[in-house]
Amino acid sequence: MKKLFSSKVLVLLMMLLLLVLAACGGESEKSSGENGGSDSTETDSGGSDSSGDKGGDSEKLVIGFSQVGAESEWRTANTKSMKAAIEDAGHELKFSDAQQKQENQIKAIRSFIAQKVDAIVFSPVVETGFETVLQEAKDAGIPVFLSDRAVDIEDDSLWATFLGSDFVEEGRKAARWMVEEYKDEEGPINIVELQGTVGSAPAIDRKEGFEEVISEYPEKFKIIKSQTGEFTRSKGKEVMEAFLKSDGENIDVLYSHNDDMAIGAIQAIEEYGLKPAEDIKIIGVDAVRGAFEAMADGKMNVTVECNPLTGPQMVELIEAHLAGEKIEKRVSVEEGIYTMDQAEELLPTRKY
Amino acid sequence: MIKSRLFWPILVLVLILLLNLFFDPGFFSVEVRGGHLTGxxxxxxxxxxxxxxxxxxxxxxxxxxxxxxxxxxxxxxxxxxxxxxxxxxxxxxxxxxxxxxxxxxxxxxxxxxxxxxxxxxxxxxxxxxxxxxxxxxxxxxxxxxxxxxxxxxxxxxxxxxxxxxxxxxxxxxxxxxxxxxxxxxxxxxxxxxxxxxxxxxxxxxxxxxxxxxxxxxxxxxxxxxxxxxxxxxxxxxxxxxxxxxxxxxxxxxxxxxxxxxxxxxxxxxxxxxxxxxxxxxxxxxxxxxxxxxxxIPPEVNLVVKAVVVLIVCLLQSPEFRKKVLGGLKSKANRDAKGVA
CATH class of the missing domain: 1.10.3470 (ABC transporter involved in vitamin B12 uptake, BtuC)
Structure with a gap:
């Protein structure tokens, strides 16, 4: 009897613990709800007076935006930029967070169509399965703008344009900076490369763009080691450690497919006793805050921007399209490249 | 010694380390750098x-x-x-x-x-x-x-x-x-x-x-x-x-x-x-x-890992060892008899 009682108490205790955990979960859900509304659309901008007569005032547009979710700092910055740009331009935003679910996204687009918005912006959660809903938007005469991610649909009349980063160009920019940096020096320049997750689009394209540029100088630039660091800091460090042990002082340049791996590699280089950015030049991609901190400390040379702040450019495209101008089917995000000497000055202005 | 459970794992570990020596002669060197050992x-x-x-x-x-x-x-x-x-x-x-x-x-x-x-x-x-x-x-x-x-x-x-x-x-x-x-x-x-x-x-x-x-x-x-x-x-x-x-x-x-x-x-x-x-x-x-x-190119990393692990597991299995090594032995016996 006594045993039975004690096991009951235990079950009770565990359920209590479960409740505590569930409470934590609830809290996060609530906060994400505050950020964007789960799957129902919400009106974000004020000024409801003109919402009824769409088209009456040609300046003010109603734009529906369906975001993937809030999985990374990059995505959060992207959402903020889009919201701010649409509202600053005086348009009305209807925002919906798909929380990584295609189902939510299709629902959101249907509700945008029902509300007769002027334009729909969306970042597809997955590449396929949007034919039907995009056809509905087309039939309703609402232009669709793809942001950051593409869809895999043959009929390209279903969307107006795709605005996203050109990863190949990012690779080319990284290589061009390096070619410029070493223009007065004789080769060979030995490069080690930290790749992103095997098979991911940014990893494949950033590698391709980089190799395309350096293949013009086959004698001078050589990639001596290339290995995946899986886009993470700890793998970046581990792989760089092994590179240093096998090639050590021969390494002249590190090209890392994202800044996080570069930050890990910087730690490895310091522990090995070399000076990052001096003994080994370090090139990263993304331009996240951590990279600016490293550059301000003089430990990283350059980072190629992968810009999430695409809001203003997107608003321009929407306005141009609705004004009847012809726009390209594929528009690249305006992206810069930041070097060490700009870092200190720009660090406080970085939003992500 | 072969009877010890640790024999086969240690053998594989030593082989992997020796393989490195083949590619990089300095693999086993341990040096003092910045006040601590590295290698x-x-x-x-x-x-x-x-x-x-x-x-x-x-x-x-x-x-x-x-x-x-x-x-x-x-x-x-x-x-x-x-x-x-x-x-x-x-x-x-x-x-x-x-x-x-x-x-x-x-x-x-x-x-x-x-x-x-x-x-x-x-x-x-x-x-x-x-x-x-x-x-x-x-x-x-x-x-x-x-x-x-x-x-x-x-x-x-x-x-x-x-x-x-x-x-x-x-x-x-x-x-x-x-x-x-x-x-x-x-x-x-x-x-x-x-x-x-x-x-x-x-x-x-x-x-x-x-x-x-x-x-x-x-x-x-x-x-x-x-x-x-x-x-x-x-x-x-x-x-x-x-x-x-x-x-x-x-x-x-x-x-x-x-x-x-x-x-x-x-x-x-x-x-x-x-x-x-x-x-x-x-x-x-x-x-x-x-x-x-x-x-080794990153695309084949996991395959290489899998092959080595498979080899270790096979070596660990007494049945496998008996089949392969035993097979070799009996073949050697047959050959010896044939010569004789």
């Missing part, structure tokens, strides 16, 4: 430290015929918890209070995680693979909750000593592993706990009838596994001065199970070999380091 061998020990720790805990769980799938998530939780404490801005590097608070909270959290697993398995009677699967999924969520889904960066110097500091010219993490290994060896080989674990592993019902409290022994091994995973998580996050709820310790449970199996412990429970596990973990880490340093 690929030291790297393997240092990098392998978290895996060895986690695999030690896993060995004892597997010895009771259980399994702990949650260790990877516990790694992420412990790292996140510690980073949460020490990543607050404005911590002075002189004060060691935040360091010990972080360590205590992180280890406390992982012990609670282990206890949760242990209670589910021993008191509620949930099958170990299901019970720990729950925390494997939930743990990563808890880690992300702590870090708010972002990568926390740590600027507090003392914390980086745990996974990146040096003592007596050697990485500090090696000493942590040695201490935990010594503790585990002492408890299981010098006290009767080891025997109890093996007894529960081979037959829990019989053990209970002979008067062993098998429930508490089960509970204890899961707590120990959580504890080991927690320390592993602290080392990992301290080494890169960051906590990543998403990726820290990802797939560690599988590597740890592999290390245990390579080391000769059966998943059926009942018997365990702590030293074998350590060798197993070292094989996995040497293999990883080898892949990086001899420049």
């Amino acid at each position: 690929s061998l030291i790297d393997i020990l240092n990098r392998g430290a978290p895996l060895i720790l986690i695999a030690i805990g896993m060995t004892l769980v597997i010895a009771t015929a259980g399994i702990d799938l949650s260790v990877g998530s516990v790694v992420a939780m412990a790292g996140a918890m510690a980073a949460f404490v020490v990543s607050k801005p404005g911590l002075s590097d002189d004060s060691l209070v935040p360091l010990f608070t972080a360590l205590a909270l992180a280890i406390g959290l992982s012990v609670v995680a282990g206890m949760w697993n242990g209670l589910l398995v021993s008191r509620i009677g949930v099958q170990p693979i299901v019970a720990t699967l729950i925390l494997m999924v939930a743990g990563r969520g808890i880690a992300q909750l702590i870090t708010n889904g972002q990568i926390l960066t740590i600027y507090y110097e003392p914390y980086s000593f745990v996974g990146g500091g040096y003592l007596l010219m050697l990485p500090f993490s090696i000493f942590i592993v040695a201490a935990v290994l010594a503790l585990a060896l002492f408890l299981t080989r010098k006290t009767s706990i080891g025997l109890f674990i093996e007894s529960v592993g081979s037959n829990p019902e019989a053990s209970r009838l002979t008067g062993l409290n098998s429930k508490n022994i089960l509970l204890m091994v899961y707590i120990f596994s959580g504890f080991c995973a927690g320390i592993g998580g602290i080392i990992l996050s301290s080494n890169v001065s960051a906590a990543d709820g998403n990726n820290a310790g990802l797939w560690f449970e599988l590597d740890a199970i592999l290390a245990v199996v390579i080391g000769g412990t059966s998943l059926m429970g009942g018997k365990f070999h702590l030293m074998g596990t350590v060798i197993g973990a070292l094989i996995i880490q040497s293999l990883t380091t080898t892949i990086y340093s001899i420049g």
